[in-house]
Amino acid sequence: MGDWYRDFANSGVGSTLVEQLGLPRPAVLRRHEPGAPLLTGPAVVGTAGEGRLHETVIRVLEDAGVPVQPPAATDGERLGAVLLDATGVTSPADLAAVHEFLAPALRRLGPSGRVLVLAGPPSDAGSPAQAAARQALEGLVRSVAKELRNGATANLLVVPAGAEAAVPGPVRFFLSGRSAYVDGQVVPLTATDVPAGEDAERPLAGKVAVVTGAARGIGASIARVMARDGASVVGVDVPAAGQSLAEVANEIGGTAFQLDITAPDAAQRLIAHLRERHGGVDIVVHNAGITRDKLLVNMDAARWNPVMAVNLQAQLDTTQALLDADGLLRTGARVVCVSSQSGIAGNRGQTNYAASKAGVIGMVRAWAPAFAERGATINAVAPGFIVTEMTATMPFGTREVGSRINSLQQGGLPVDVAETIAWLSQPSAAGVNGQVVRVCGQSFLGA
Amino acid sequence: MAPQTRKAAIVGGNRIPFARANSAYAQASNQDMLTATLDGLVARFGLQGRQLGEVVAGAVLKHSRDFNLTREAVLGSRLSAATPAYDVQQACGTGLEAAILVANKIALGQIESGIAGGVDTTSDAPLAIHDEMRRVLIALSSARTLRQRLEALAGVRPGMFVPEAPRNAEPRTGLSMGEHQAITARQWGISREDQDELAVRSHRNLAAAYDRGFFDDLVTPYLGLARDENLRPDTSVEKLAELEPVFGTGDPDATMTAGNSTPLSDGASAVLLASDEWAASRGLPVLAHLVDAQTAAVDHVHGGEGLLMAPAYAVPVLLARNGLTLQDFDYYEVHEAFASTVLATLAAWEDPAFCKERLGLDAPLGAIDRSRLNVNGSSLAAGHPFAATGGRIVASLAKQLHEAGPGKRGLISVCAAGGQGVVAVLES
């Protein structure tokens, strides 16, 4: 299931051949390992206009032990990250400073380097000119992401006034190896209280996390990452998948709860289980999902209904039941719903699946205010082409094309989706609510 | 001074689906199955790396290399290697006896938690070498000179290469269990129709229990099997009526068929028992308590009693000690070794003569409400890997009682080879 082409293109003979033929050379991405430094090289931090986040960003870097170089430094060392506080831009004229700062810095960006821009939201701009400048940054960042090579990524954090406390967590995520396959994304933050004192190595310590569809694939990876980050994981999957579910649970010191999430009493059984065993729950990941592909004109109810039931209705019913269950969903709870690129871009043969996955996005957005009132969040993650047992069975051509049509020129791994979900589950991700984060290497589909 | 006792809690259980012999688990050994079953229990209750008081289990058909079967399974499992274990064997009563042993140690405060289990395979059963061949080989290994060795080998005859398979036969009567039961069925006049009806109800009840998710937290799939392989949800009295009798066929009115007798099966089960405090401190449920238990044995060789009738004797002792009548139960689990075993046992309890003469009671124990019998199916549908049956029943009944609410009572009755019976009372 490895990426044979990436490995070939990075081998001795392969790299020469790939260069001569002008073929893409997908990089081996930097992924998070416990104890790994936040960045592999120093960072530079620039500002455009009178920014308000410069100090915050510098503090994050210093706390993580990342050396911060002045923008003008010219020694040859490769940069780990280029950060730009663009909250001060007031008009398109200020963007010249953005260009001036980024151009030389990007030239020095090392492999799997990070470009992170922080800007104010166009929607609360003081003038059309300011809104234009802020919006312009989106186009700029998305284009930079497409220009970067060697596994480097570029993303944009949109920070409204008052949301400064929400910035450090997301900054750490986007700089770290946890965000390896998140590229070209715009993530708006909201002003909220952010609990302090998170352990960087075990940010989920003491949390109880439910992961549906945990027996294999992306769900098993989510369970592993959650456990690595300190959570007690309750893995849920259909009874028929019980043997591998038990193996996953035993590997990570979690528990296996065999449950078909579409059973009429599924939510109540889950709630009773959580109450009895854990007294409550902090994190719920709706990951279980199925596909039953067919062109719409040929689709029967036997393909339509189960996809809706598993991918959308069960997420709705379970979430509602959790909200209704007195005191079960703990303060600061996190719900993360797995959507899909198909739900954003649509996909031939997947009207049922894409509808269900788009529905998840609608659900998350609609619930966000209610979650915010409880100091909780609900978000969606939309994976792109993720290399799993499922994709391994795709025809060679389809798989090759599917995995290359993104800025990182490769498919993502289940762990990439898992890392993003684990990040959204962290206390310090409190400012991300009602959002859809794509884990797609900046896929060309639906972009 | 008599020690203070407490009632052991049944926290939950796990089993693998039971397979028919030489089928899904043909390549699995007793140790494989027991280890997988323990691991499923570990995953269900988060026991990874935990040191428990004791693990007690056994197998009826056992290889000599499995002399420490349970301990080896513990070592191969995710439990702490510091968890002690021992094997027990009481034929088909093994699993229930193991639960009683663990419960008793918990009751006495000698341990706080333990697992009781059982496993059996008829697919990977031990084959013994021919007894004379065995003697030759022993002589050979003690021979010191070449000459002595050649002399020892000269004793080998072709017939000695035929292995001896374990037989499902009583050593003292030479009769198989089915043949014994056929005698009992005839004595009690158990009709073919009643037996088939009981078998059909077992399949229906088991299928319904699966369908409503009852086994979701009692069974963990294994080697591609998610439900008991023997289960036939769509079987019917008409279909079963077509089967030819297989036991007691010397009698023209033979009634026992493959449909109303348990098939040879492979599988394993385990039950987690603990003190209430141990369970509470870990956020684990108490489904029921094991209140009391009793064993009995009958003389099936010379005493004129049926091989599988011992539970009929054990139950009244248990009832008397606990001040209960046979009707004081919300659920009954009478192991379906054969449909006729269940029916003969119930008939015996209703029979004034049997109760007076054999049990020494003034009045018969009486009839039970059949709608409370084996409500989630039993061995005829699930299959009966001998030592695994007790654990299946204890965990399922405990869950059933828990679902019914506090203060519900259940009776377990298991017959075993050698004319033995093991019975127990659970209460939620």
Ligand SMILES: NC(=O)c1ccc[n+]([C@@H]2O[C@H](COP(=O)([O-])OP(=O)(O)OC[C@H]3O[C@@H](n4cnc5c(N)ncnc54)[C@H](O)[C@@H]3O)[C@@H](O)[C@H]2O)c1
């Ligand atoms: N693999 C990809 O490229 C990709 C891309 C986009 C989105 N996704 C989404 O990611 C999620 C995980 O996908 P995957 O590739 O790991 O799939 P997978 O099929 O490997 O795993 C899905 C798991 O969900 C479980 N499940 C299905 N129905 C269930 C039910 N009713 N109750 C409980 N569990 C149930 C399955 O048994 C399975 O273990 C899905 O929601 C999928 O739509 C995957």
